[in-house]
Amino acid sequence: xxxxxxxxxxxxxxxxxxxxxxxxxxxxxxxxxxxxxxxxxxxxxxxxxxxxxxxxxxxxxxxxxxxxxxxxxxxxxxxxxxxxxxxxxxxxxxxxxxxxxxxxxxxxxxxxxxxxxxxxxxxxxxxxxxxxxxxxxxxxxxxxxxxxxxxxxxxxxxxxxxxxxxxxxxxxxxxxxxxxxxxxxxxxxxxxxxxxxxxxxxxxxxxxxxxxxxxxxxxxxxxxxxxxxxxxxxxxxxxxxxxxxxxxxxxxxxxxxxxxxxxxxxxxxxxxxxxxxxxxxxxxxxxxxxxxxxxxxxxxxxxxxxxxxxxxxxxxxxxxxxxxxxxxxxxxxxxxxxxxxxxxxxxxxxxxxxxxxxxxxxxxxxxxxxxxxxxxxxxxxxxxxxxxxxxxxxxxxxxxxxxxxxxxxxxxxxxxxxxxxxxxxxxxxxxxxxxxxxxxxxxxxxxxxxxxxxxxxxxxxxxxxxxxxxxxxxxxxxxxxx
Numbered sequence: 421x422x423x424x425x426x427x428x429x430x431x432x433x434x435x436x437x438x439x440x441x442x443x444x445x446x447x448x449x450x451x452x453x454x455x456x457x458x459x460x461x462x463x464x465x466x467x468x469x470x471x472x473x474x475x476x477x478x479x480x481x482x483x484x485x486x487x488x489x490x491x492x493x494x495x496x497x498x499x500x501x502x503x504x505x506x507x508x509x510x511x512x513x514x515x516x517x518x519x520x521x522x523x524x525x526x527x528x529x530x531x532x533x534x535x536x537x538x539x540x541x542x543x544x545x546x547x548x549x550x551x552x553x554x555x556x557x558x559x560x561x562x563x564x565x566x567x568x569x570x571x572x573x574x575x576x577x578x579x580x581x582x583x584x585x586x587x588x589x590x591x592x593x594x595x596x597x598x599x600x601x602x603x604x605x606x607x608x609x610x611x612x613x614x615x616x617x618x619x620x621x622x623x624x625x626x627x628x629x630x631x632x633x634x635x636x637x638x639x640x641x642x643x644x645x646x647x648x649x650x651x652x653x654x655x656x657x658x659x660x661x662x663x664x665x666x667x668x669x670x671x672x673x674x675x676x677x678x679x680x681x682x683x684x685x686x687x688x689x690x691x692x693x694x695x696x697x698x699x700x701x702x703x704x705x706x707x708x709x710x711x712x713x714x715x716x717x718x719x720x721x722x723x724x725x726x727x728x729x730x731x732x733x734x735x736x737x738x739x740x741x742x743x744x745x746x747x748x749x750x751x752x753x754x755x756x757x758x759x760x761x762x763x764x765x766x767x768x769x770x771x772x773x774x775x776x777x778x779x780x781x782x783x784x785x786x787x788x789x790x791x792x793x794x795x796x797x798x799x800x801x802x803x804x805x806x807x808x809x810x811x812x813x814x815x816x817x818x819x820x821x822x823x824x825x826x827x828x829x830x831x832x833x834x835x836x837x838x839x840x841x842x843x844x845x846x847x848x849x850x851x852x853x854x855x856x857x858x859x860x861x862x863x864x865x866x867x868x869x870x871x872x873x874x875x876x877x878x879x880x881x882x883x884x885x886x887x888x889x890x891x892x893x894x895x896x897x898x899x900x901x902x
Contacts, residue, residue: 437632437639438648443618446494447647450610453487457606465599481512484540487610488547500550507546515539534691537568559620565698566616566655566706567609568662608654615651631891633709637758638716642746645717649732649742652710655702657735660871662699664864666692703871711878714745719758721748726768726883733875759888759895771838771883778834778847786827789820819857826854841885848877 439447460483485508492501518535544567545560622629632638670692714732718724723745731741752758830850836843851873859865888896 438622438644439615439618440622443614443622446491447611447614447618449490449494450487450614451607453483453490453610454607456483456486457609458603459483461602461606462599465595465602478512478516481508481539483606484543487613488543490610490614491551504543504547504550507550508543511539511542511546534687537564537691537695540564540568555624559624562620563613563617566702567613568695568698605654605658608650611647612651612654615648616655633712634890635755635892636712636715636888637719637755637762637892637895638712639753639755639758640713640716640720641750642717645713646742646746648713649710652706652713653738655706656710656871656875659699659702659706660868663696663703663871664867666696666699667867668864670696703874707874707878711882715762715882716758717745719762720750720752721745722751722761723748724761724765724768726770729768729882730770730879733879755892756895759892762886762888763896765886768883774880774883775834775837779831782827782830782834786824789824789827823854823857826850826857830854837880837884841881844877844880844884847880848873851876 460479463479485505489501489504489508492498492504515535515538541560541564544564545556548556548560548563619633623633670689673688673692710732714729718729728741728744731737752761830847833843833846833850837847852870855869855873856866859869
């Protein structure tokens, strides 16, 4: 068994039971490539006006080579290191050449996204093949999804949205702020990469590991909990930015035929759509795993506070939640104890607040929407806009009517929330639909709020309808046989 309940707690103090001892050793050493990432971020931010694109690509590629090849360096397997390093060098050279050639001809940087992702994918496939060759394609693609849709997407979002002119003085606070965000994320990237690399390796090689990942009541040490939580949380944040960025750029590509003609528009549209779908998948999987990590730790320390659980999904407040869970003393030493506690705990008072506030807010929004419906087309609007035949007028009018109807259904959903598990699904779907109709002109906000709605799904599910499945449920059956 990978999760060794019979072992003393000191064995679980670090990153067991999700990682093997050798894997734990590798993860602990990632501060070295992490610092290399920080150094590369510093050069790219503060020397932006004195370095060209090829040099920047090489600069970012070297730390990538360091942390992806770390297992070969650690094992001093020079043969595998040479094989992987050769693939990296060829792929890096090809990426630089193609980027310079295509961007200069096409006149846009859209192709750079495709080239960069292909470079990363080729390197990860080569790494997995050189490492052991077992299911290298599946593991390489999955690892690329979590890396490209996680921390790397967050770094790209920061750099693209905080693009600084070379004329801006180096000492400005904006540059320092950008370096802080990119540096911290870059430092965490090697940890995130190896966490998912080892999770995938163990998932495909250890039969019991699938049960471990599905468990909601696994005995979890504080360092295991804190590490896994922040890896998954950063992946969710990065994937959310990847989702919004990909869909926003896709909208630009589809609506700007003059800029993206022919094969360029087709290829970019397909790539951006695929990246958006993969980012959504990364969000969903990471939320599922994060839920299991949180419930496992809270059961281990015998904590049933629903507010603490919900705070894990709210940025900044999640720091307090992690602090409380890390400071709590371990009370249970087996999955059976955790499962029994999980089933016997009382319903959190937070459930009543969620229902009460949900109904109140829904009613207020019904009133606000109705007032908007009556006053949106007052005499201050042009007469042609208020014409019944106006397509925009009819669309907005219909949208407001639908939103009002959805809010009434949402009130019903909150009333049914205590006794019907499907009500959770209904409320989440309604939230996404209402946001899509209310903010249809601001696509990034719709997608970010949709990510928050998915997170609320796991919050409400645990608050109102906690349940154990598979092996976790069998533990309860063994404790209380009929």
